[in-house]
Amino acid sequence: MEASNGLRDFEETSNDDIKSFFDSSPPLKNAAEIKRKTEEFVQMNSDSEHPRRIVLVTSGGTTVPLEQRCVRYIDNFSSGHRGSTSAEYFLKAGYAVVFLYREGTYQPFCTSLPNNPLLECLQVTDKSNITARPPYEKTVKEAISNSHAATSCGTLLKLPFTTIFEYLQNLQLIASSMSSLGSRALFYLAAAVSDFYVPWESMAVHKIQSSSGPLDMRLVQVPKMLLVLRRDWAPKAFCISFKLETDKEILLKKARTALEKYNMDMVVANELLTRKEEVIVVTKGGNVVVQRDRTRVGADVEEPLIELIVEQHSAAISSAS
Template identity: 30%
Template structure:
């Protein structure tokens, strides 16, 4: 797909008022870029996280959702901001959010106990303190549907790569960790109102356009002399299929890195396929008292530091 084809896809599948409301985010992203560029940030990360929904009606009541908790993206952002990176998190409305997820994951009894306690527990006090310290380095951008997601992802990518002059000397990484729907229903075929539940339903879906190559071109053609990494994530349920598709994505979408994992062990183990050494992937295993996201960030920041010092890639 080319950029012009993607623009046509948006014009055919977005309401005019929806597109206008999303355009406000360009100004917010540029303001955020100005602010963090004047601070002591070591780089900027654009992270996408969570699932994507496909509405079955224009006035949508029913959706088909590619589900994801968003824990991967939230963990990556938490780890990046404490390492003095600024983060733009493009997240589904239902995704876990950085730092806040600690409270969201509590059961009801503990949540209200924490809420009513005169003094917070050490775990909650620590996370509140960390959030308060680093919240100015974080911009949250919500979305609901797969069309919303693709539109905002392109808008933000163009803004940080080609319109934010203040970022030209700052390393950047795009971490596309959202679970993107493969299928959708074109707007012209949607029922305007709620579909009747009196009868069975047969639905025909069209393929969602593959946009990673467009985004990769935008990311890699930015006029800068610093590291710009384009990272995608691949989830499968079978080892052989996982490796095959991860290697395919490296070439097909011109990725610098594909982070691959099986659904059954996504919190425990990932395999890192770098574009320059595809035949020698790096396996990361979660340590007993750490997170797999922290190891992923370690690998990426080491690569960026290596690029900056001219030490070659390893």
């Protein structure tokens, strides 16, 4: 459980590792429906004379089941704040957004609402109408309107996941549906993906029993899907991955190594305690510190971040054509 220097996790992932991960995963429910929805979404946003750029934003943490009939699991913490806020700015910048989010985490346009908005923001009046309590009125109405507007005009497709198995199966499906887009596709992989998992076949079927002694667990590494995403699933897309660490020195080393090893276009480096104030964008051309506009109340770091990304994505599209 000791923190290492963190640079040993870039071992080669072979095609066999990937195949064996997917082969041993429990089958994805609704795989056909997800494929159909994504393909329709890609088609609809590509048909016009001015086709939209399409971004896949992944958001929230993955869970690793410890039992097949799942009572216990290991979870990576993530509220989904980064992913959902970023999705909003991509929509504003004219992108179509596939939002692959962990069930129960933040959704676009809802990040400024309390935890339980239904009970905390709303009330029923004497005349039996629903109204928002005054301090929340604007935010609640905007959340509902903006979210419905984006979904109904066909520029936002929301797809939920929970486990590491579902996340990676979805990623593969969506990436293959987006492969026809070439450089118009953007992958913004903000989800906090588990590094370790318990292979489904070696998992306890029933609930693990507590006994008088301690519980020893062995988890194995999740194959590095970024390698395959870049190499096979989406070789022409603009790819952005994320690193989150509590130690800044480890963070920058790992971000730089990920950039090179996985051939990413950008790695967004987050330090746990300051990640809402600033991030460091690691690119082949060097590091860029991106900070939120502290002169404006409520300004997000995602606003200048997405601006920078759109700019660099534009440059990549120009140089590809």
